[in-house]
Amino acid sequence: MKRLFRQHLRFAPKIRHECSNVQPFFRQRAQSNERQVVTGIPFAKMNGIGNEIVVLDLRDSDLKVSPEAARAIAATPGAHFDQLMVLYPARTPGSDAAMTIFNIDGSESEACGNGTRCVAMRLFEEGAKDRLVLETRAGLLPVRKTDDGQFTVGMGKPKFGWQDIPLAEPFHDTRYIELQIGPIDAPILHSPSVANIGNPHAIFWVDDVEAYDLARFGPLLENHPIFPERANISLAQVLSPDHIRVKVWERGAGLTKACGSAACAVAVSAARTKRTGRKVLVSLPGGDLFIEWRDDDQILMTGPAELEHIGELPAETFEDTAAA
Numbered sequence: 001m002k003r004l005f006r007q008h009l010r011f012a013p014k015i016r017h018e019c020s021n022v023q024p025f026f027r028q029r030a031q032s033n034e035r036q037v038v039t040g041i042p043f044a045k046m047n048g049i050g051n052e053i054v055v056l057d058l059r060d061s062d063l064k065v066s067p068e069a070a071r072a073i074a075a076t077p078g079a080h081f082d083q084l085m086v087l088y089p090a091r092t093p094g095s096d097a098a099m100t101i102f103n104i105d106g107s108e109s110e111a112c113g114n115g116t117r118c119v120a121m122r123l124f125e126e127g128a129k130d131r132l133v134l135e136t137r138a139g140l141l142p143v144r145k146t147d148d149g150q151f152t153v154g155m156g157k158p159k160f161g162w163q164d165i166p167l168a169e170p171f172h173d174t175r176y177i178e179l180q181i182g183p184i185d186a187p188i189l190h191s192p193s194v195a196n197i198g199n200p201h202a203i204f205w206v207d208d209v210e211a212y213d214l215a216r217f218g219p220l221l222e223n224h225p226i227f228p229e230r231a232n233i234s235l236a237q238v239l240s241p242d243h244i245r246v247k248v249w250e251r252g253a254g255l256t257k258a259c260g261s262a263a264c265a266v267a268v269s270a271a272r273t274k275r276t277g278r279k280v281l282v283s284l285p286g287g288d289l290f291i292e293w294r295d296d297d298q299i300l301m302t303g304p305a306e307l308e309h310i311g312e313l314p315a316e317t318f319e320d321t322a323a324a
């Protein structure tokens, strides 16, 4: 608790132009005012097809973000997020930065596809590189820029073993597991496919994603005892052998406009259950992602990222959480 506050004090007096890793926006301001002192911690508010992302670059500071600080950041005007991507210096040779990912409820996630594209966009703006490697709890994720300004992320290999999802009890065939939920006044959701894309996902196959009230079922399914680490819940409707429509209730974030790892989980589960081929367009409420499950088992996710604005987090964000 006290450590965060002391770290902030060491961080605060830095002059902007002395920071080598500040974002281009701040570099410009530093040039126009040589003696400008850092009074807040810069953040980038971004989105990946509507999935609200805040990127906080701490590669050049001693600060660490706790779950309490993450919740305080989400409550800061202009810094609301579904996921917070915190950048720390790379720990693994060959990687460009390490990322810690927080959901809005302060829980940590192993993976965030949309957030990874947002981080990549910021890092590509810093230099002439056309490839990056980002470190997550789910492993090293390679990213490249496409000719049309989108980003392709190597999301790793899916896992399907019941212990890997994880599930609370053995299921030998995770293409469908026995689970059903629904009151008598609504259609029942049942037999989801499950997959782990670094993080846990359950996919319910339906004829019409709009026929279900995901805001009502989402919390029950996310916290169902079969998922000891909770789960991200998708409703998926196959439109054609290469097109799927999806709505997502995210673990730790609720209904969001898009979820990249869910799009990957849906795509691999659709191919696994012979609903589609291995290359699909996944349409989410916020936009489209192209997912390819390659023959070498690697999943590639391609989509855009967008910067909305740059802001500064007041120092109190960290002090308050340190005192709490």
Ligand SMILES: N[C@@H](CCC[C@H](N)C(=O)O)C(=O)O
Binding pocket: 051, 082, 083, 103, 108, 109, 110, 111, 112, 113, 114, 115, 199, 200, 232, 250, 251, 252, 253, 258, 259, 260, 261, 262
């Ligand atoms: N929106 C993300 C997924 C974020 C993490 C998820 N809520 C979890 O807790 O696993 C994405 O784009 O993948």
